Amino acid sequence: MKLLILIPAYNEEGAVASVIREVKQVVPGVPILVVDDCSNDATRAVAQESGARVLPMPYHLGLGGCVQAGYRLAFELGYDYVIRVDGDGQHDPRYIPKILNALETQKCEMVIGSRFLNGEGNHSGFLRHAGIVFFRAVLRPILGKPVRDPTSGFVGVNRTALALFSRSFPLEYPEIEALVVLQRKRFRFVEVPCAMRPRRSGRSTITALRSLYYPVHVLLGVFVNVLKFEGRRK
Amino acid sequence: MRFLNVTTAFSVLLIGLVLGSVRREHIRTEYSVSWLVAGVVLLVLSRWRALQDWLSTALGVNDAPLALLMIAGALFLVVLYRFSLVISRLKDSNVALMQRIAILEFRLDEKDQASAGK
Numbered sequence: 001m002k003l004l005i006l007i008p009a010y011n012e013e014g015a016v017a018s019v020i021r022e023v024k025q026v027v028p029g030v031p032i033l034v035v036d037d038c039s040n041d042a043t044r045a046v047a048q049e050s051g052a053r054v055l056p057m058p059y060h061l062g063l064g065g066c067v068q069a070g071y072r073l074a075f076e077l078g079y080d081y082v083i084r085v086d087g088d089g090q091h092d093p094r095y096i097p098k099i100l101n102a103l104e105t106q107k108c109e110m111v112i113g114s115r116f117l118n119g120e121g122n123h124s125g126f127l128r129h130a131g132i133v134f135f136r137a138v139l140r141p142i143l144g145k146p147v148r149d150p151t152s153g154f155v156g157v158n159r160t161a162l163a164l165f166s167r168s169f170p171l172e173y174p175e176i177e178a179l180v181v182l183q184r185k186r187f188r189f190v191e192v193p194c195a196m197r198p199r200r201s202g203r204s205t206i207t208a209l210r211s212l213y214y215p216v217h218v219l220l221g222v223f224v225n226v227l228k229f230e231g232r233r234k
Numbered sequence: 235m236r237f238l239n240v241t242t243a244f245s246v247l248l249i250g251l252v253l254g255s256v257r258r259e260h261i262r263t264e265y266s267v268s269w270l271v272a273g274v275v276l277l278v279l280s281r282w283r284a285l286q287d288w289l290s291t292a293l294g295v296n297d298a299p300l301a302l303l304m305i306a307g308a309l310f311l312v313v314l315y316r317f318s319l320v321i322s323r324l325k326d327s328n329v330a331l332m333q334r335i336a337i338l339e340f341r342l343d344e345k346d347q348a349s350a351g352k
Contacts, residue, residue, distance in 0.1 A: 055340050058332050069333040073340060171329060 009087030014201025113154030
């Protein structure tokens with residue numbers, strides 16, 4: 001079983017070292033790949049000094065493009081599982097074994113670390129929470145089952161999903177659309193309870209202005225992906 | 235009549251600008267076609283009164299300049315749509331290329347480090 005920890009990072013020099021350190025404590029010996037989305041700060045150097053391998057993007061691609069680059073590399077290198085942990089410290093690496101265990105035992109292509117299943121830690125603001133509730137309602141009929149935390153980026157994927165995401169992955173705000181991309185193939189996902197923490201440094205990519213654009217963009221992406229529905233290939 | 239003169243001048247200016255840009259290789263020939271077609275259509279419609287009347291009747295508007303405006307608007311929407319297609323395709327290729335370059339550089343570095351360690 002080959003596992004890779006994927007850390008997308010953009011201007012996270014203040015947090016990425018501690019994230020890498022924590023990941024190493026939880027899953028020692030597991031390779032860590034930081035995808036540096038052309039940061040303006042020392043993210044790349046800090047990640048390398050902390051012992052991670054770094055995939056540096058030549059230009060800023062945005063979260064989706066950056067994560068997809070990591071998925072593509074992981075697929076080419078033959079990894080069986082990839083677990084994404086954000087570089088801002090919001091995802092608690094102590095839950096990595098739980099996600100891995102679910103990937104191995106639950107016969108699903110993707111596992112989402114959900115902050116709402118047990119209420120182990122919820123640091124989302126009012127607007128974000130309202131967005132989550134809205135997208136839960138939108139996704140419920142599309143996915144055919146409820147999803148509690150559709151915006152969580154703390155996700156693990158197996159090789160089948162890795163192959164799919166290497167080819168097709170949303171470029172911006174990927175979490176919600178990725179669920180519909182999975183559904184296009186009738187792949188399965190499960191959620192496991194996880195705690196989330198406040199970000200340790202840096203700023204969210206979803207600024208006040210973008211928070212108005214975000215639901216429109218994601219909603220459109222969701223429906224475009226619904227139109228592309230193709231079912232599981234036999 | 236003044237309006238039609240303005241649209242005539244505008245279309246001539248547009249055609250001249252696009253041809254100049256193509257000559258200086260600021261616009262590739264294949265992407266100038268949409269603008270040139272739009273410019274020529276606008277020019278013909280601005281000068282051909284009988285065609286304007288026929289079009290305004292066909293479109294159900296009494297005013298020939300209004301019909302001309304509607305057609306010009308539709309033409310430019312088509313041009314914009316075509317360029318949205320081109321830009322989207324370019325963006326997809328760009329992202330794929332950047333990812334490929336990053337992955338190749340990564341693998342090259344890994345190989346270099348491996349051979350340096352030997």
